[in-house]
Amino acid sequence: MRHQRAGRKLGRNATHRLAMKRNLVRALIEHERIITTEPKAKELRPFIEHLITLAKRGIVSGDRLKLLHARRLVQSRLGPVAKAEFYDKDEMPTGDTVVQKLFDVIAPRYVDRPGGYTRIIKRAERRLGDAGKTAFIELLKEGETKKAVTQAPVAPKVEA
Template structure:
């Protein structure tokens, strides 16, 4: 349920308020911009936005719903054929309210409410821009780490190749490798054995 507005209704009664807002909406769609009091402009904005949304739908049911609010067929035709295509790619925010100071006679705050018909320029969101900046930065270190891993693997392979003895390199089975190591140990003469000889 829509939240009721605080304070007295515009024009006195609810029927009068509906007619007043319908006439303001018709004038807005006809002239694209109207000058009225701030209160009326703020109360007109949700109604005008809803009617523009119906016009963007463009089907017969939407046209009949707008006709139930605005009785003038020429205004409804203009809304559906001229205004709706101009705001087709806009996702809301079809109106703009600008405060213009106070009225001379009764010092009432005045405002201009107008349709926003400029084409939409999509701005990249901050999250997408941050992801776009982070993606190239993340790709570059990944390439460096891959290169570092390849270099590290090559150095480990070189060290293991240098640690292998010629007996180990020529051994075809574990038994032959053990026998070759025992023969190599016998061949090595320790300093204690040299003194005894």
């Protein structure tokens, strides 16, 4: 039985799951909104939120060493850059642009927000081929909050 076993296996072994999570996180940071299956989106959410919290903690500290430590922690969680960096002979390669965007654009956006940086929106359309449930996972925009759920007005009862 799977009692007290957190996480989903997603039909993959451990290294494949980690590689898939890293690829999805890189795509989400780069595009800020991606389409994937519902279970993958639900599995991805804590992973990306932890990375954003690490980046935010490094920025808020104001200490250069803590910022550097946070940057290195995020880089270690994301793994090595798979693509080759092409650059002009007069320029130096910029390094990992995903980590740079996370620290320069995304983490400062959520400095005052205590978690909940992502949103999962279920799609009505199923995936072609296997009809798997799909969902958007997106990073919230600056200043965006949860909308309060309002109850529909109740029609008065008509007595007959």
